[in-house]
Amino acid sequence: MLELRNVSYTYPQAKSPILHNLSFCVENEHAGIIGPNGCGKTTLLHLMVGLLKPTEGELFFQGEPVTTKLDMYNLRRQVGFLFQSSDDQLFSPTVIEDVAFGPLNLGFAPAEARAIAENTLKNLGLTGFEDRITHKLSGGEKKLVALATILAMRPKILLLDEPTNNLDPKTTSRLIEILQNLELRQVIISHDWDFLSHTTTTLYKIDHGHIHKCEEGHIHVHRHIHKAGDHPHVHNLK
Amino acid sequence: MMDEDFAQGTSLLHHIDSRIKIVVAFFLVGIIAVTDNFTVIALALAVSLVLLTVARLPVTLVAKRLVAANSFIFFLWLTLPLTYGGELVYQTSLFSISHEGIILSALITLKTNTIVLTIIALLATSTIASLGHALEGLRLPGRLCFLLLFSYRYIFVIHQEYLRLSRAAKMRCFQPATNIHTYKTVAYLFGMTLVKSYNRGARIHQAMLLRGFNGHLIPLTSHRMNRNDIVFLFMGLTASAALVFLHFT
Incomplete structure (x- = not known):
């Protein structure tokens, strides 16, 4: 549905490309992407929604190359992108205005947009947040409201850039539950193996500008003892 | 910092279209700012007090805002009467106080307080967001x-x-x-x-x-002008016109 074909990207003033002759297609799956800091994960997502233009290669959406502004508009109304920082995403004074922003841009009348926004908030368990001031929400609330602003546009694909950053375990498990119940394709960047194991079916790894599908069976849930109670922890990866 | 203390309310003024309030505030404040006629300012002060009463704002909060504004005025009183010159009402070997200086300080004090009260009653009763949209509605x-x-x-x-x-x-x-x-x-x-x-x-x-932004912000709440708005606009403009008339006679 959404595909990057033989794409390379070099940042201005960088000596070597960050992504090199890379092909990636969002299949009917929940894909996880891992890789060290600075390996180009966010760059990959930005290329997929046209925030960055590939130095080489092409972007395809629904089998057609994305070339014109109209193509890009069509792509963006069907692909939602949850940024790393919710403060970059929530710019309206109140929650309801922010969630209704997308539907209004899609041409819904104010009353319809409000209904869509209220419904989206309800589905995420955020009823009563309508008139809250966006910059006064807590980090976890901001993240969920940011997700609502995107889901209100009813996208077919959802891209999430490190969604669990700075979330407490409770909000993280709430996010997991929400994502598991969403019937749309998802691409999730994360360093959180536990989170990926719950939310994704396929795992990709970015390494030296290339992307590899990880072998099946690498993502799994297992029972084990936590040495430090129920504190968050890192699993030994090898 | 910048809590919209006065924007939440159910008074008549809170329900008036922000565009109308901006227009009325523009004229009232304009007249107060340029006039040097004490009668005009006193009447404008009366108008602003009426508006404030209609808006039913918490008195202590309004007083706090006035204190903040008047702390600047305080320094005017310290300097203007001593330096303005003209007819002297009090004189020692160290300093002298001028009549014109006192008049001018009083004028500025009255004007400032009237303007602050008018703006609190008319503009602070809208949220910044609604003011922003209203300004756009006024073709800014x-x-x-x-x-x-x-x-x-x-x-x-x-x-x-x-x-x-x-x-x-x-x-x-x-x-x-x-x-x-x-x-x-x-x-x-x-x-x-x-x-x-x-x-x-x-x-x-x-x-x-x-999220599909194309350079135009679409307001979620579109306000339709109703009879109250029109009546308020009429009253506001009449009051402004009366003040202008008084200023020139």
């Missing part, structure tokens, strides 16, 4: 309205970003003094805040583009 350039709305939304974030940086500096034992090191550090802090804000602006723009 869209960019200026964006600037108002986004400054309001992001001034907190920019301030927090600055505090984070300055905390980081403090945690590494930075102590401001009068030396090059301090100037350099403070310049870095400001510079870094600027760069970060700029980058954040770029990311917010991206987020808006991804």
Whole structure:
């Protein structure tokens, strides 16, 4: 549905490309992407929604190359992108205005947009947040409201850039539950193996500008003892 | 910082269309600002007090705002009567107090308080967001309205970003003094805040583009003018016209 074909990207003033002759297609799956800091994960997502233009290669959406502004508009109304920082995403004074922003841009009348926004908030368990001031929400609330602003546009694909950053375990498990119940394709960047194991079916790894599908069976849930109670922890990866 | 203390309410003034309130405030404040006629200002003060009563705002909060405004006026009283010159009402070998200076100080004090009260009653009873949309409705350039709305939304974030940086500096034992090191550090802090804000602006723009933004903000709540709005506009303009008339006679 959404595909990057033989794409390379070099940042201005960088000596070597960050992504090199890379092909990636969002299949009917929940894909996880891992890789060290600075390996180009966010760059990959930005290329997929046209925030960055590939130095080489092409972007395809629904089998057609994305070339014109109209193509890009069509792509963006069907692909939602949850940024790393919710403060970059929530710019309206109140929650309801922010969630209704997308539907209004899609041409819904104010009353319809409000209904869509209220419904989206309800589905995420955020009823009563309508008139809250966006910059006064807590980090976890901001993240969920940011997700609502995107889901209100009813996208077919959802891209999430490190969604669990700075979330407490409770909000993280709430996010997991929400994502598991969403019937749309998802691409999730994360360093959180536990989170990926719950939310994704396929795992990709970015390494030296290339992307590899990880072998099946690498993502799994297992029972084990936590040495430090129920504190968050890192699993030994090898 | 900048809580919209007065914007929430159920009074008649809270329900008047923000566009109308801006227009009425524009004329009233304009007249108060240019006139030097005490009768006109006194009447305008009466009008603003009536508006304030209609808006049913908490008196203590309004008083606090007035104290803030009058703290600047206080310094005028310290200097103007002593330096303005003209007919003297009191004189010692050290200083003299002039009649004209006192009159001028009184004029400025009255004008300032009247303007502050009018603006609290008319503009502070709307949220910044609704004022932004109203200004756009009054055909002000869209960019200026964006600037108002986004400054309001992001001034907190920019301030927090600055505090984070300055905390980081403090945690590494930075102590401001009068030396090059301090100037350099403070310049870095400001510079870094600027760069970060700029980058954040770029990311917010991206987020808006991804949600179908095409250069026009569509307000969620569209206010339809009703009879109250029209009556209020008529009354506001009549009051302004009366004040203008009084000023010239």
